[in-house]
Amino acid sequence: MISNLNLETQGQPEAAPASAPLSKPSTKNSLAPAPFPKVALIIERHGRKPARLVPILQEVQEEYRYLPPDILSYVARSLNIAPARVFGVATFYAHFAIKPKGKHLVRLCDGTACHVKDSVPILDAIRFRLGVTEAQPTTRDLLFTVETVACLGACGLAPVLVVDDQVYGAMTPEKALAVLESVREQERKEPSP
Amino acid sequence: MIGPSTESALPAIGRRRVIVCAGTGCVANGAYPVFQAFTDQIKAAGIAATTEFKAEESDQPGAPLRLNQSGCQGFCQMGPLVTILPEGILYTKVRLADVPEIVASTLVGHDIVKRLLYVDPGTKKPCQGVAEIPFYQRQQRFVLRECGTIDPASVEEYLTHGGYTAARKAITAMTPEGICREILQSGLRGRGGGGFPTGRKWEAARTQRSAKKYVICNADEGDPGAFMNRSVMEGNPHSVLEGLMIAARAIGADETLIYVRTEYPLAVARMKQAVKDAQRLGFLGTNAFGSGQTFTCEVLEGAGAFVCGEETAMIASIEGHRGMPRPKPPFPAQSGLWGKPTIINNVETLAHCVRIINEGAESFRKLGTAQSPGTKTFALTGHVANTGLIEVPFGTTLREIVIQIGGGITDRRGRIGPNNFKAVQIGGPSGGCLTADHLDLPLDYDSLRSVGAMIGSGGLVAMNQKTCMVSIARFFMDFTQRESCGKCVLCREGTRQMLTLLDDIIAGRATGETLVLLEKLAHAVQKGSLCGLGKSAPNPVLTTLRYFRAEYDAHVFHKCCPTGQCKALAKPSIDADKCKGCQACQKKCPVGAITGDRKQAHVIDPAKCTACGTCADTCKFDAVVGV
Amino acid sequence: MTTSVPTKTLNIDGLDVAINGERNLLELIRKADIELPTFCYHSDLSVYGACRLCLVEIEGRGIQSACSTPPEAGLKVRTHTEEIREIRKISIELLLANHDQQCPTCLKSNSCQLKSVARQLGVDRVRFKRVHEPEPLDYSSVALIRDPNKCILCGDCVRFCAEVQSVGAIDFAYRGHDAAVLPAFGQGLGDGECINCGQCAAVCTTGALTPRPEIDEVWRALNDPTKFVVAQVAPAVRVALGEEFGLEPGVVTSGQMVAALKRLGFERVYDTSFAADLTVLEEANEFLRRKAKNENLPQFTSCCPGWVKFAEQYFPDLLPQLSTCRSPQQMLGALCKELLPAEINRERKDIVVVSVMPCTAKKFEAKRPEFTHDGSPDVDHVLTTQELARMIIEAGLRYDKLKPESYDMPMGFKTGAGVLFGNSGGVSEAVLRYAAEKVSGETLRSPDFHAVRGEDGLRLATVEIGGQVLKLAVVHGLKNARTLADKVRRGKTDLDLIEVMACPGGCIGGAGQPVSRNADVRRLRTRGIYDVDKNLDLHKSQENHFVNEVYTRHLGEIGGKRAHKLLHTCYVPRFPVEATPPATPGVTTTP
Structure with missing residues (x-):
């Protein structure tokens, strides 16, 4: 039973009725259990409110490392909003990825402070070494994804490189490549899950 | 002169404390392992110590040593920072290996480890504490007062510093009208960039008839090169929460939200913890301070969109939509979140309100200028000796900030020199580039606007002579065109075309027409865009066109980038007066473009040169120019 | 003597203009007969503020968009300052730089707003470079073609789909210069929730969304000597086709239209209104049966294919309440294919049924698999009103010179009731004209049921027939339908019959009609429909003796x-x- 499609922003939408789409009768998914129990849980936790779309997608991405289309569809159905709107939100915010990301997230700060301290040659060197581009930021082996980020707030250490959660300050192209090499070496020795 | 920070932050009695700065800069430099090492070493040395704040212990002379982490102390360049009280010793660049020595010498033996003190590059004198360090001397820490001393995770410590007295006063002893009046009288203007009088915004929302109203704290600090709000949230989260409660009381809202940039995980965690603690103590909830009034607060994370710093875009984002601004009117104070009256205030603005309520509008007006009272935090970065987080009164000149606090401009090798200064970029992507002519301009909202820049959120990037201003304009244009929401034509297409035109200039494809078109387009985008992002996006281009026209002309008409940063237009040459004929560059040149005998001035063959810049990096005498 | 209320005025370009409840400055400026251009302003939709063309200079406030400024007394407004002219021209140049400017071959060429605004503003060159890579067209829908290279992101389509239809099949995706209007996951328009109403194309300011033409297929059939090609024409077409030839909306040109179809080579020209009369008999009887048993009520009408797909998607639990009647188009198609072979001694496969519809969803309906038998669909091709006009033009026929001709019998014969199907409220009225006599056993004195007429998107009517009180609802716009269906689902209504039309005003406002952005056009077309009813001799479907004979x-x-x-x-x-879209998100690249 799909009802109450919330497309307008006027007035705070109420939570969809508890009996909403998951238990939809007479459709092909009717007898199947919730296809993505973890996502279902996240949506429940946010009270099935369409207004919570952004935090829901954040938590879903935490779970899957990106936002696969079938999950986005599922989120849309569960919140009773149009899938096109969910897709629109997922592609609007830089934090969301609709393509799988690599195991290690390499983020180079390109805030003003880092930029004037020559972050671009570092980025070029990293991309060249890993064979990635702005359009294709992930290595074929899905080991690295290279992104730029507009300021990490560590301008005192410019230029700054962040690999996963580790911050490296005062980078040069050589130092940055050495950092990546050490990550790769670590993977060779004992691959992380 | 000592900033108020050190005076008031020092506990009245001589309790021994070790404070490790855990701001982002220091953490990146290894502050956490240093803190752990202190914990271990102090224990090993047999010193009674605690990491927890207990109010009843604080005034006892025999209390155990207190070891805690603090928020950003500002002097990021020199991290990790370790402060030892009661002496007020500041150790800089503390490494793991230094910890045993500090414990043995200073904590056990009461000696100072001289090699870890900050040395004033001007006087070459080691400075024992912040009182002697020029970086701090010129500052007036108002919102950052407790930032960097108190344990941000301890609400109890915040309370002993007068925490929540302002919120309690506002909620239990002041009327909403009274609060709005006080804020209006203080002359406080929005610290997020616009500079709109906060009191007027509140008053507009207060007089709206609506059972439901909202207050949102704008903590979506997206400006590349700014981290002031982050530091306040990480270093003193309760001050933000308290300001939010005052604002809620002032307009008659019961629900507040904090919209934090997702790239700031620690700030998110700190704010969430602060909300929990405030709930536990009954400050938030259905009976705030026993007043019978309800105040709630929720921390939301942005998802990476600069435009969400714009009020209506932020509201759209909170409502679960794409963060696209809508036209105003209606203003959020009339119809905001879920169509209800809503005010949105920046982190720093709210933190200021706490002290205004505590100490009165008059006290606030003593700092700053008549039209821009109070202080402002800046993220001072770029080619300055001392980068970091600073707070100064409005009216302070650029020279004081860049030269005195920042310690001067560095060249490409990090050397400070009087002739290195070229420009200051203030206000990030919405701001502008100022020149040496503006060094004595007293900074405030109106003076900056008069020269085409704006305070913005407070990013302040100093640039040396080797910085190409066309390329800086391009950098900001690239940023704004990526961050444009894509809604209105002028911003979406206009910023993209401005980038294309700048690319033409940088690549040597431009003609005089290009410059004319760029300027016309910039004006159209500035005047016609839907929201503040688009309206301010051309500022970096327009200010550089205004103040660095010759540099544009060099690119366009002489096909030459004077700094050599634009590779396609770099024309390296060797200054015969400076060249000593050492042949070092000849040996390094990958294409063999440099000739010249020993002790004779060398020459670069432009036909062979690829402008890679190796020679300039190699030359010890700065004889290579134009690359 | 009456006390005169001082009129509030504001000043536009030196003229004082009275404020009369206008929602915004733009409306007021246009009321003052100044044609301020816009792309993203649409009176049926929310204010968007994106095209920046309606910028005006307000004294003391600087440059503001007129569409988002409430009129206030005393404002001094200038609409064409040098600065504003420059900004407007630059805006158009910016759009044109990335717009696929194949104007001569563009389906929207004659009604393109980008083109007309560029001419209006005197934009005579484009100084900016193209920075967008061309993208493939989306041919995945049988009803519509999406050409991303022509989209200027005014968002009218997005807002119509969401705000009026509550479907949201397309939305903005990505941001900055990558921003685009896309179906979910970038898949094809035909692969998702689109209900094919085509209103996105109707409001599209350029040729980015257009009804998918079937003109070539029809020409091919007409030129194929082995085929016997039959046309059926929907009621709403006759009041709008003339617009394409310079006539006023609502002017009825059935005679010329039939003549044109014959000249194009159609062997028979039938009237879909005949099938509408049939529908009335079937649907009214179905309704009376349900009413007697008190089951599956309220009954929803089923002649609008946009609504049917909408119900299938969002109200599967209410499907038993839909009338099981096929739409008139499909009834007539089925009858043609069933009856004609014997009559003309040809095989079913040799008969080609072409319908001329005001509607794009009819293209989808005709291709539903349940309406194809032995590999031959009941309706082979669906032309929109616009397409028929184009064929007439292609054939070089001078519409005004055509000598009126008559529909072919028997399926060209209709009553006024059948024609009423062309606008919102018409199906209800036609059913009432039948049901009233059937229930009471008496002849109606006047066939008109004014209670169900009107313009509102959701109208309720209570009608007494034969001592029985019937409660009816008439809705157009699927958002209204959703509101009502939600109530029905929750058991919150005591309605008997609900008429649903997806398009504003019903079929006369269909997306296959000549393009207009004016609500007045719908009003005039509606008047045309009621005029046809008035001028016909018969007004009740039960009086259609050809139907009875069938x-x-x-x-x-x-x-x-x-x-x-x-x-x-x-x-x-x-x-x-x-749940799972195609592995490579994207669109079909071949038609």
């Missing part, structure tokens, strides 16, 4: 077995979007 000779009794086989259908619940 029953006696071919169908048997109303609602009987054979009638069911040819005139009724069943519905399938649809999931809005399949």
Whole structure:
């Protein structure tokens, strides 16, 4: 039973009725259990409110490392909003990825402070070494994804490189490549899950 | 002169404390392992110590040593920072290996480890504490007062510093009208960039008839090169929460939200913890301070969109939509979140309100200028000796900030020199580039606007002579065109075309027409865009066109980038007066473009040169120019 | 003497203009007969503020968009300052730089707003470079073509789909210069929730969304000597086709239209209104049966294919309440393919049924698999009103010179009731004209039921027939339908019959009609429909003796077995979007 499609922003939408789409009768998914129990849980936790779309997608991405289309569809159905709107939100915010990301997230700060301290040659060197581009930021082996980020707030250490959660300050192209090499070496020795 | 920070932050009695700065800069430099090492070493040395704040212990002379982490102390360049009280010793660049020595010498033996003190590059004198360090001397820490001393995770410590007295006063002893009046009288203007009088915004929302109203704290600090709000949230989260409660009381809202940039995980965690603690103590909830009034607060994370710093875009984002601004009117104070009256205030603005309520509008007006009272935090970065987080009164000149606090401009090798200064970029992507002519301009909202820049959120990037201003304009244009929401034509297409035109200039494809078109387009985008992002996006281009026209002309008409940063237009040459004929560059040149005998001035063959810049990096005498 | 209320005025370009409840400055400026250009302003939709063309200079406030500024007394407004002219021209140049400017071959060429605004503003060059890579066209929908290279992101389509239809099949995706209007996951328009109403194309300011033409297929059939090509024309077409030839909206040109179809080579020209009369008999009887048993009420009408797909997607639980009647188009198609072979001694496969519809969803309906038998669809091709006009132009026919001709019998004969199907409220009125006599056994004094007429998107009417009180609802716009269906689902209504039309004003406002952005056009077309009804001799479907003859000779009794086989259908619940879209998100690149 799909009802109450919330497309307008006027007035705070109420939570969809508890009996909403998951238990939809007479459709092909009717007898199947919730296809993505973890996502279902996240949506429940946010009270099935369409207004919570952004935090829901954040938590879903935490779970899957990106936002696969079938999950986005599922989120849309569960919140009773149009899938096109969910897709629109997922592609609007830089934090969301609709393509799988690599195991290690390499983020180079390109805030003003880092930029004037020559972050671009570092980025070029990293991309060249890993064979990635702005359009294709992930290595074929899905080991690295290279992104730029507009300021990490560590301008005192410019230029700054962040690999996963580790911050490296005062980078040069050589130092940055050495950092990546050490990550790769670590993977060779004992691959992380 | 000592900033108020050190005076008031020092506990009245001589309790021994070790404070490790855990701001982002220091953490990146290894502050956490240093803190752990202190914990271990102090224990090993047999010193009674605690990491927890207990109010009843604080005034006892025999209390155990207190070891805690603090928020950003500002002097990021020199991290990790370790402060030892009661002496007020500041150790800089503390490494793991230094910890045993500090414990043995200073904590056990009461000696100072001289090699870890900050040395004033001007006087070459080691400075024992912040009182002697020029970086701090010129500052007036108002919102950052407790930032960097108190344990941000301890609400109890915040309370002993007068925490929540302002919120309690506002909620239990002041009327909403009274609060709005006080804020209006203080002359406080929005610290997020616009500079709109906060009191007027509140008053507009207060007089709206609506059972439901909202207050949102704008903590979506997206400006590349700014981290002031982050530091306040990480270093003193309760001050933000308290300001939010005052604002809620002032307009008659019961629900507040904090919209934090997702790239700031620690700030998110700190704010969430602060909300929990405030709930536990009954400050938030259905009976705030026993007043019978309800105040709630929720921390939301942005998802990476600069435009969400714009009020209506932020509201759209909170409502679960794409963060696209809508036209105003209606203003959020009339119809905001879920169509209800809503005010949105920046982190720093709210933190200021706490002290205004505590100490009165008059006290606030003593700092700053008549039209821009109070202080402002800046993220001072770029080619300055001392980068970091600073707070100064409005009216302070650029020279004081860049030269005195920042310690001067560095060249490409990090050397400070009087002739290195070229420009200051203030206000990030919405701001502008100022020149040496503006060094004595007293900074405030109106003076900056008069020269085409704006305070913005407070990013302040100093640039040396080797910085190409066309390329800086391009950098900001690239940023704004990526961050444009894509809604209105002028911003979406206009910023993209401005980038294309700048690319033409940088690549040597431009003609005089290009410059004319760029300027016309910039004006159209500035005047016609839907929201503040688009309206301010051309500022970096327009200010550089205004103040660095010759540099544009060099690119366009002489096909030459004077700094050599634009590779396609770099024309390296060797200054015969400076060249000593050492042949070092000849040996390094990958294409063999440099000739010249020993002790004779060398020459670069432009036909062979690829402008890679190796020679300039190699030359010890700065004889290579134009690359 | 009456006390005069001082009129509030503001000043536009030196003229004082009275404020009279206008929603915004733009409306007021246009009321003052100044044609301020816009792309993203649409009076039926929310204010968007994106095209920046309606910028004006307000004294003391600087440059503001007129569409988002409430009129206030005393404002001094200038609409064409040098600065504003420059900004407007630059805006158009910026759009044109990335716009696929194949104007001569563009389907929207004659009604393109980008083109007309560029001319209006005197934009005579484009100084900016193209920075967008060309993208493939989306041919995945049978009803519409999406050309991303022509989209200027005014968002009218997005807002119409969401705000008026509550479907949201397309939305903005990505941001900055990558921003685009896309179906979910960038898949094809035909793969998702689109209900094919085509209103996105109707409001599209350029040729980015257009009805998918079937002109070539029809020409091919007409030129194929082995085919016997039959046309059927929907009621709403006759009041709008003339617009394409310079006539006022609502002017009825059935005679020329039939003549044109004959000249194009159609062997027979039938009137879909004939099938509408049939529908009335079937649907009214179905309704009275349900009413007597008090089951599956309220009954929803089923002649609008946009609504049917909408119900299948979002209200699968209410499908038993939809009338099982096929739409008039499909009834007539089925009858043609069933009856003509014997009459003209040809095989079913040689008969080609072409319908001329005001509607794009009819293209989708005709291709539903349940309406194809032995590889031959009941309706082979669907032309929109616009397409028929184009064929007439292609054939070089001078519309105004055509000598009126008549529809072919028997399926060209209709009553006024059948024609009323062309606008919102018409189906209800036609059913009432039948049901009232059937229930009471008496002849109606006047056939008109004014209670169900009107313009509102959701109208309720209570009608007494034969001592029985019937409660009806008439809705157009699927958002209104959703509101009502939600109430029905929750058991919150005591309605008997609900008429649903997806398009504003019903079929006369369909997306296949000549393009207009004016509500007045709909009003005039509606008046045309009621005029046709008035001018016809017969007004009640039960008076259509050709319909009665079809029953006696071919169908048997109303609602009987054979009638069911040819005139009724069943519905399938649809999931809005399949869980897993194609591996490579994108669109089909070949038509």
